[in-house]
Amino acid sequence: VGLALAPSILCLSLSALAVFGAWLEPPCRFSMPVPTRYTGIWSFLTFQTNVISAGYFGICVVSALVPDTLLDPCVVTGFPLAFALDLLLTPLYYGLDHFNAENVKVRRKWIQGVEIDGTRMVYPYVEVAAHLQHAPGAVVALVAA
Numbered sequence: 256v257g258l259a260l261a262p263s264i265l266c267l268s269l270s271a272l273a274v275f276g277a278w279l280e281p282p283c284r285f286s287m288p289v290p291t292r293y294t295g296i297w298s299f300l301t302f303q304t305n306v307i308s309a310g311y312f313g314i315c316v317v318s319a320l321v322p323d324t325l326l327d328p329c330v331v332t333g334f335p336l337a338f339a340l341d342l343l344l345t346p347l348y349y350g351l352d353h354f355n356a357e358n359v360k361v362r363r364k365w366i367q368g369v370e371i372d373g374t375r376m377v378y379p380y381v382e383v384a385a386h387l388q389h390a391p392g393a394v395v396a397l398v399a400a
Contacts, residue, residue: 257330258312260319262398267312269391270341273305276387279380281365301348301388304340308395311337315399338399344392353385 257263283291283298291298311333318326352358362385368377378384 257318257327257334258315258399260316263312263315263319266395266399267309267316269395270305270309270312273388273391274302274309276384277302277305279378279384279387281369281376281378281381285369285371285376286361286365301344304344304392305388308337308341308392312395312399334399338396341392341396341399345389346393348385348389353389 258266277296280286283295287298296302311330314326314329314333318324318330362381365376365378365381368375370376
């Protein structure tokens with residue numbers, strides 16, 4: 256019904272890596288305190304997409320390991336959402352955000368370090384985090400298709 260085991264594991268691994276990328280960035284309370292005041296990192300469609308994708312492909316792995324379970328309908332009905340979100344994540348980010356001059360400045364600022372409440376905070380992996388969170392999306396969607 257769903258994906259074979261190997262592609263499911265690959266897609267789950269890439270999606271989990273994308274979720275992990277969020278922890279290489281400055282916390283939202285420092286980088287964008289107003290828009291993330293109530294929902295934190297969940298304010299971002301990128302994080303939501305990566306969590307949905309990891310959850311979906313986790314279900315695919317279990318479904319591939321234990322066939323004919325109650326998860327099979329979840330694999331079938333969840334595919335359009337996971338596919339659409341993953342497929343659009345990569346081109347939308349790189350087309351709209353990554354090369355935007357203002358965003359490039361903000362990322363450089365965090366790499367060089369920012370003074371917050373008397374503490375210098377440096378996030379040297381901001382660029383890596385951006386790629387980890389956004390690049391796997393289209394790959395995952397195409398492998399799953």
